[in-house]
Amino acid sequence: MGQSMRFAIFNDISKHKLLVVAGIRFSSMIVMLKRFKLIKLQLQSMVISEQWCCYRDDVVDYIFTFTDPIYSRLRFCDTDKPCLH
Secondary structure (H helix, E strand, O other), X not given: OOOHHHHHHHHHHXXXXXXXXXXXXXXXXXXXXXXXXXXXXXXXXXXXXXXXXXXXXXXXXXXXXXXXXXXXXXXXXXXXXXXXX
């Protein structure tokens, strides 16, 4: 529920609301599983919707923009040949 875009997409698709279950309650897992069973079809519809595809691509592209230089350096240095002069 911390991601406002995901929450907005879910609210567009589902008439049910997501619940925040207190972790200290002994039955919290049962309550959460019942809610997941109730909203299963809406969650599936959410992740195959066009809005979700656009949202996920933007996030993945954003992550790649700043991790690609780090990843390429690690790949370059992870060899058996010496990489420093």
